[in-house]
Amino acid sequence: MKDKELRIDHFIRPKRVGKIQRVQDRFSPGPQETGVECLGMVLTDSTRLVAGIFGGRSTNLNEFLATTARWSPCQLVQPDNDTPVPFSISFEDLETYEWEDLDFGKLVLLLHKGALASQQITQLGDLPNFFCWSKADEDQPALGLLFEKLQKIVALPLDPQWYPRIWDELLAEGYATTCTCYGGFSNLWEVIITKDEWQELVLSLVRRKVLG
Amino acid sequence: MNYNIIRSLEAPRTGGRALITNWANRMTDPVLTNIASAVNGNVFVLQSKLGRQSQDERVIAIEGVFPADVEGSHNQFSLVFSSKPNNEKLTALTERYLAVTRYLAPGGFLVMDIDKSVIKSHATIWAGRIYQVLKNVRVTDSGYGTLTLTGVKRGNNVADDLQVQNVSAFLNYAKDNDPDFPSFVQPFRVALPNTPHAENRIYFRSKSIDLEALENKAAGLPWDMRRISQEVFGWKRPPVFPAMALRAKLYGALMASGVLGSLRLTSPVTGHTCIVRGDSRRVERERNHQEEKQQIGSFESLINVLDLETGELTTYDPQRAGQVRIFLEEWAESLADRLQEAFPVAYDPINAPYSQVLKPLLRNVIDKSFFGRGVRNLSSGVRPSLTTTQKHVCTALLIKSLGKRAVLPEAPQYDDLPAKGNHAVVLSGDPGSGKTFTSIRWLEGLVREYADRHNCSIHTGGWPLSVVITPPANVPGFEKSIQTASTFFATRVVYRVNDLYQAMKEAKTAMTPMVILIPRTRMRQSQGIKAVYRLDEPPFEEDHGYFVPNIVCPTCGASVSCPSCRTKTQENIQQAAEEALTDTVSLRGKNCELCGSPLWEETRNGELYSLAKALKVYARKMDLDLLGLILDEVHEDGAPDSKQGQAMGWMADSFAKVLGMSGTFYGGMASSNFQIFFRLFKWFRSNWAIDEVSNFVTRYGNWRRTWRTGRAKEGWGARVELPGVSPELISNYLINDIVYMSLQEAGFDLVPRTDYPVFVSPTAEEQIAINRLMDDIKAKVETEGFAHEKKVRVSGSELAKLHVLPSGFHLHTFSAYSNAFRCSLCGQPKPLCEHQWPVEDPEEGDEALVIEADPLLDPEYFSAKELALVDLVRKESREGRPCLVYVYHTGKYALNTRLGDVLQQHGIRTLDVAHVRPDKLERTINNAADTGADAILVNPVRAGTGLNLIATPTVIFYQTVWSVLTMMQGAARSHRPTQTTPVRVYYLVTRGTVEEVILGRVIERMAAIFLASGGDNEGMAAVFDAVGHQETLTELLVSYVSRNVHYDLASVFEELNSAQRDLLPERLANGGAGERPSQEDVPPENFPDIRGAEQLTIF
Secondary structure: OOOHHHOOOEEOOOOEEEEEOOOOOOOOOOOOEEEEEEEEEEEEEOEEEEEEEEEEHHHHHHHHHHHHHHOOOOEEEEEOEEEEOEEEEOOHHHHEEEEOOOOEEEEEEEHHHOOOOOOOOOOOOOEEEEEEEEEOOOOOOOOOHHHHHHHEEEEOOOOOOHHHHHHHHHHOOEEEEEEEEEEOOOOEEEEOOOOHHHHHHHHHHHHHHOOO | OHHHHHHHOOOOOOEEEEEEEOHHHHHHHHHHHHHHHOOOOOOEEEEEOOOOOOOOEEEEEEOOOOOOOHOOOOOEEEEEEOOOOOOOHHHHHHHHHHHHHHHHEEEEEEEEEEEEEHHHHHHHHHHHHHHHHHEEEEEEEEOEEEEEEEEEEOOOOOOOOOOOHHHHHHHHHHOOOOHHHHHHHHOEEEEEOOOOOOOOOOOOOOOOOHHHHOOOHOOOOOOOOOOHHHHHHOOOOOOOOEOOOHHHHHHHHHHHHHOOOEEEEOOOOOOOOEEEEEEEEEEEEEEEEOOOEEEEEEEEEEEEEEEOOOOOOEEOOOOOOOOHHHHHHHHHHHHHHHHHHHHOOOOOOOOOOOHHHHHHHHHHHOOEEEOOOOOOOOOOOOOOOOOOOHHHHHHHHHOOOHHOOOOOOHHHHHOOOOOOOOOEEEEOOOOOOOOHHHHHHHHHHHHHHEEEEHHEEEOOOOOOOEEEEEEEEHHHHHHHHHHHHHHOEEEEEEOOOOHHHHHHHHHOOOOEEEEEEEHHHHHHHHHHEEOOOOOEEEEEEOOOOEEEEEEOOOOOOOOOOOOOOOOOOOHHHHHHHHHHHHOOOHHHOEEOOOOOOEEEEEEEOOOOOEEEEEEEHHHHHHOOEEEEEEEEEEEHHOOOOOOHHHHHHHHHHHOOEEEEEEEOOOOHHHHHHHHHHHOOOOHHHOOOOOOOHHHHHHHHHHEEEEEEOOOOOOOEEOOOOOOOOEEEHHHHHHHHHHHHOOOHHHHHOOOOOEEEEEEEEOOHHHHHHHHHHHHHHHHHHHHOOOOOOOOOOOOOHHHHHHHHHHHHHOOOOOOOOOEEEEOOOOOOOOOOOOOOOOOOHHHHHHHHOOOOOOOOEEOOOOOHHHHHHHHHHHHHHOOOOOOOEOOOOOOOOHHHHHHHHHHHHHHHHHHHHEOOOOOHHHHHHHHHHHHHOOOOEOOEEEOOOOOOOOOEEEEEEEOOOOHHHHHHHHHOOOOOOOOOOOEEEEEEEEEOOHHHHHHHHHHHHHHHHHHOOOOOOOHHHHHHHHOOOOOOHHHHHHHHHOOOOOOOOOHHHHHHHHHHHHHHHHHHHOOOOOOHHHHHHOOOOOOOOOHHHHOEEEO
């Protein structure tokens, strides 16, 4: 399969977006600087963080991950845009990857578990959120990754040739929606579908002889 | 300060760094440049406020304070300048200001300014602290009310020249403003150290981030790091290359593992096109189990078939019995082709047998007949040789090990073979299927192929060395097998380091290749050697122009020559003498010619010497090629943190080709395979790290954790591994490097073997004693308590009583519960006696002496289980069947001694082999049985593996052992290909005791292991679903005590029996398991309490 040749840097191209602030609350006179720089971010419609790359001095970044982002809402301030983008991080859903071997700082990549193909992700339940990547220079998502993962959960056999057709159906039925991307991420879709809906979708296509 | 000191410093070769704290305003640019030159690198100047920048690029100004802003940069600097302290408490100051030395690399140079007033009254404290970390300390007066302290940072060695008294005087002297202080100090030159790790980072926290640099760093991140790419794209299966065609029995497991992906197949039944897919995924679920909240991590497997004509979806659940068979009945044939594509085999015995593809010299090795007398011909040929299956298995092993080197260049079938073959391969075969002979032929093939490439011959020598590691009891048997299977090898048995040295020296010059046999237990450690001879006076004598140390025997004083320790020059006499006293190699193993006493002694002082290490070192020094390593019973090396296993790992690494052999390779848990994989296979080590056992278990095994309550901190407890493995372990690992060989396949006509549980009902008195012990331990558990995660506070020996009691409550240890105890006052047995022990003597009144409760054991008393054993042995001996009685609790509990007495008192000829050396065990037991012994008592752990005990066709497990491997291997000792009498295996169980539960668990796990290693598809269901109730022995005992768990053993046996019948149709149909009409085994009649329904066949 072509997707096997993919590398993670095909999907993520870090690009400076802006800096992260702590949102003003009633105890603080204004937004507080965290000293953390954003190099790419993806949000769902509900301003929840799906993926993000953050960099900065390790003290600042550690403090941001350990306290600020856990207890207070944050916002992204872009230099060319006056309106800050609010977001929140739910660490239970995220996997953290860190690079510390930099001379004066540290980089952290946060990825939603739904965007991973790892089989260790076992607690997605009956209504899992899947996130589907696309390459930095392409509009079509890497369907192999998505469907292999979906099949792990619902155990419905699919022919790889069907993937583009099923993807169109997912978009048409509104099961797949686009996420808001900043900086280093180009395209990410969120797929929300139950096991039964998924099974019905595919089986109806088979019965209608659309797939065969 | 006089900066001339900088000139005394020698720059490090590959460059270093300098750190200057709070000194910058006193240093001019030329000084900083000089420092940069002195360290041959950068100078980092730490300032509270950034001042002017230096012109020199090597001088880097950092805004920050010491020490907060250099935290993390330990041992990084070759040179540190530190300014004078401020006014804080002295103790804090010394600690803080000596803290700069932490950032200095060992050997680095410190220049520190200290206020004289600080030093004045605490010179001794300062001196002590300074001299702990610095050496070559010099103190000079800077003339500004401060002293300048210089010194070199010590390494990790102890402060040997720490002399506080002198230093104190020294500092006091310096304190007195002697202007000429440095002048009388000898000129010195200090070579500065290199920075330990040139690429290491330095943390300066206050330095602001350069955003562009950050973006560039992010763009150049190592995105291909294993963890992230593995998690984003999923785990990639390494190429799997089974040795021989996969058995149809494995199809189910491979399909369920999901490695085949979605397959488009046409159903042979309906003719419809279908998409077939199997998937195995991890699940973590919570449950309430016996009032506990538990989390279970396991795997779920499903096989789905989507019919494209009808749109119907059919699901098969391999964890439910019979479902895989239904699936395979329809799809097995279609799957076979796809499986062959997915798993190309190394050797195809049908289309390209060894006679056509193997090189002639290897073909001859395989086809040769055996030598020596007394070899039973199990093959179909005229003379005894390997059977056909063994020949194919041996070929598969050779092809796996040698790759293309094994096959003819014109053989077209094997294009995909690797050029040099695998490093390690495992042969997993039933006990008695001829693994030993097969492995010896494999070794001979390796050596002959090596000789062909390197032109070794009896004229030129140059043979490589091969080693066999085997359990101690198997050493003589293996040596004999080598002599039978091959006249090619010379063998040596090695127990000690000096034996090894001699054998390797011999192997270096030998005419024929040599095989060294080492008992496994000797691998972990061996004795060191120390010379005991001494130098005499006068210490030297002259011999043909040489000075020779005068060494004498410590016993008789005779002169001993040591030719290697001579010298021609007067100057080297001392050195020659020292060599003579330390050169244990040249006199190793030598005895005094006059009195015969050894000139060396073994020592266990100091570091013990591992034979594995020694072998590696000697081979390197002697330039000896290490070719083939056979690890017999390799599952014994699977324990984590074991020296023996570690030694196996070293050995496996040192040899070019390794063959592991085991009858029970699969240990029931994922972690038990992890260690063996890790030690044997290099490719495994590239995928998994040594500390990733828990990850491996999470990936391929089952675990459970329990919610802890009733404590300050609630939460999930530690994970406990449960038996059972994912089918992915089979598809990804097991089939790649393991060649299976079963007895049936090896072509052996085995006699039937039948297993009987023998239930013993305790007498009423015994039942009282059992109940009392139960109540006692229950009370202890309840009062001392155990938490929900089953951390037992009751001692292990208390719990062990539960296990030992049914067989041994006549022992002194259990006198309080034994009815063999008779009260000295009333003469009643203990359960009926009303006295409380210890009792007071009524005649003495208040000043009564306490009568010690000296247990009075009735020598005439025999427990029900002992009598059952006597009956059983008598019954068997009447039929002329000697019995092998396995007793586990020997040693402290000495059950073997007790049983020996009991059997002999009943007129049964008994032999207890507890004292027999392991290498004589097999011969002793067989001789005893042949010469009239009725019962032979032995611990199953000692006689467990490799022995051929065919003279005792009856095996009795007096106790159930928790280790399933021990039970399986023990039972297989008598059930060998050369056995002619039908074999009976009895398990003695006392009713209503924990023995029933233990045996039930063991039988269940035994079935799971058999099904996994036997490679049966349906059986995988049993392995998959092994989550239910497995636990450690301690947990089992605790739950037994606290909850009164009663195990219905009969139903377990029934379940197993029906599962066997249901799951193993071919095996039963072939008559491999005791249902053979020609050799009917009549079950013994009138046993105490044997129920007909429970007599069944396990294997």
